[in-house]
Amino acid sequence: MKKLNVKIGKTRLKNPLICGSGEHFIELDGIERALRAGAGAVVIKSTNESDAAKTQLEKTDYALLNSNFEKLPWDFNPPRDASLFNRSGLHPKSFDEWLDLAVTADRMAAEFDAYSIASLIPASVDQTIEYAKKVEQAGIRILEVNVGAPHGEEAAKGAILLERQAAHIEEITKALRKAVSIPLWIKLTGQSQEIPAMVLAAKDAGADTVTLMGRYMAFIPDINTQAPMLGTHAAYGGPWALPLTCHWLVKSREKAGKKYPILATNGARSGHDIVRFMLAGASGVQMTSAIFSGGYGVITDAMRELQDYLNEKNMDATDLIGLAADRVKTYADQDRKEDYWRQFTPK
Ligand SMILES: Cc1cc2nc3c(=O)[nH]c(=O)nc-3n(C[C@H](O)[C@H](O)[C@H](O)COP(=O)(O)O)c2cc1C
Numbered sequence: 001m002k003k004l005n006v007k008i009g010k011t012r013l014k015n016p017l018i019c020g021s022g023e024h025f026i027e028l029d030g031i032e033r034a035l036r037a038g039a040g041a042v043v044i045k046s047t048n049e050s051d052a053a054k055t056q057l058e059k060t061d062y063a064l065l066n067s068n069f070e071k072l073p074w075d076f077n078p079p080r081d082a083s084l085f086n087r088s089g090l091h092p093k094s095f096d097e098w099l100d101l102a103v104t105a106d107r108m109a110a111e112f113d114a115y116s117i118a119s120l121i122p123a124s125v126d127q128t129i130e131y132a133k134k135v136e137q138a139g140i141r142i143l144e145v146n147v148g149a150p151h152g153e154e155a156a157k158g159a160i161l162l163e164r165q166a167a168h169i170e171e172i173t174k175a176l177r178k179a180v181s182i183p184l185w186i187k188l189t190g191q192s193q194e195i196p197a198m199v200l201a202a203k204d205a206g207a208d209t210v211t212l213m214g215r216y217m218a219f220i221p222d223i224n225t226q227a228p229m230l231g232t233h234a235a236y237g238g239p240w241a242l243p244l245t246c247h248w249l250v251k252s253r254e255k256a257g258k259k260y261p262i263l264a265t266n267g268a269r270s271g272h273d274i275v276r277f278m279l280a281g282a283s284g285v286q287m288t289s290a291i292f293s294g295g296y297g298v299i300t301d302a303m304r305e306l307q308d309y310l311n312e313k314n315m316d317a318t319d320l321i322g323l324a325a326d327r328v329k330t331y332a333d334q335d336r337k338e339d340y341w342r343q344f345t346p347k
Pocket residue numbers: 020021022023045046084086088089090119121146187213214215237238265266267268286287288289290292
């Protein structure tokens with residue numbers, strides 16, 4: 001059996017599958033089921049101080065869509081063939097209740113040789129720093145701060161901060177780094193052309209890793225009702241997002257250096273997708289929509305597929321990191337082939 005474990009800075013994960021934050025980790029039961037299924041870590045549903053962000057959880061809606069934008073049954077499997085379009089809110093409980101849950105969840109995770117990660121989505125930076133200190137004081141071992149939630153601009157004013165500028169990422173990360181010494185993971189938006197610069201800024205300011213990258217905001221007209229699907233703009237993700245995330249992983253690896261660990265999110269649906277993300281430079285992979293809609297068996301299946309791949313290739317998980325990224329060429333490097341394009345024009 002080839003080895004599955006990876007290192008994210010100083011943290012050793014027993015395997016690279018991290019369950020990304022979502023509604024299935026609002027309660028302990030979902031976290032426990034993910035840990036039992038074998039996840040290396042689970043990111044608990046995020047919180048902040050905003051009542052509007054909590055209330056927004058009562059206004060969510062979710063649609064799984066095929067490539068023709070037709071609704072699929074919610075438990076549609078395999079997750080590879082579905083995209084998820086949804087609104088979301090933050091954890092419905094008070095910060096103190098959320099913190100109790102996070103403490104219990106991380107203690108439980110330790111029994112599985114895994115982690116339950118506390119997750120904050122800032123409304124205000126000052127309050128986030130205060131919450132980060134409380135997370136550390138409570139004994140939780142890892143903190144992720146998502147400064148790029150896609151819903152930032154559609155949510156009530158002041159409910160969710162969405163940062164797109166490297167200078168701001170540096171400022172926020174520095175302040176958090178000063179406030180806490182536990183591993184600090186910074187999750188970034190995908191809705192920016194400054195992604196590699198944001199990664200470098202987070203690294204320089206002391207983040208142990210960055211999670212790349214949040215989903216996109218989308219708008220889908222329904223051709224039957226001629227109204228917007230779900231009634232609003234909403235976040236959109238699917239297997240098609242994996243190559244886009246990989247593109248930014250490779251570019252960010254070039255900027256931040258090969259030794260800096262980066263986590264992938266947005267597009268993973270299977271064990272082979274974990275492989276793809278790692279070949280593009282990820283040290284670990286967060287998976288959310290596939291588990292939210294497909295169930296905890298998706299974790300077991302993905303782990304089996306990853307282990308089989310590693311055994312077949314006779315490689316450990318860490319051997320995969322960046323192998324494809326480091327073989328990328330430029331357009332200019334390509335051989336010239338006269339008239340080759342003609343083969344691709346319609347006959
Ligand atoms: C229903 C839903 C709720 C989410 N809630 C959160 C959240 O509270 N905090 C957070 O950082 N990310 C949240 N995310 C983002 C996911 O963790 C993940 O980054 C994103 O869905 C892309 O990965 P995927 O393709 O595996 O779904 C949420 C995603 C979904 C689909």
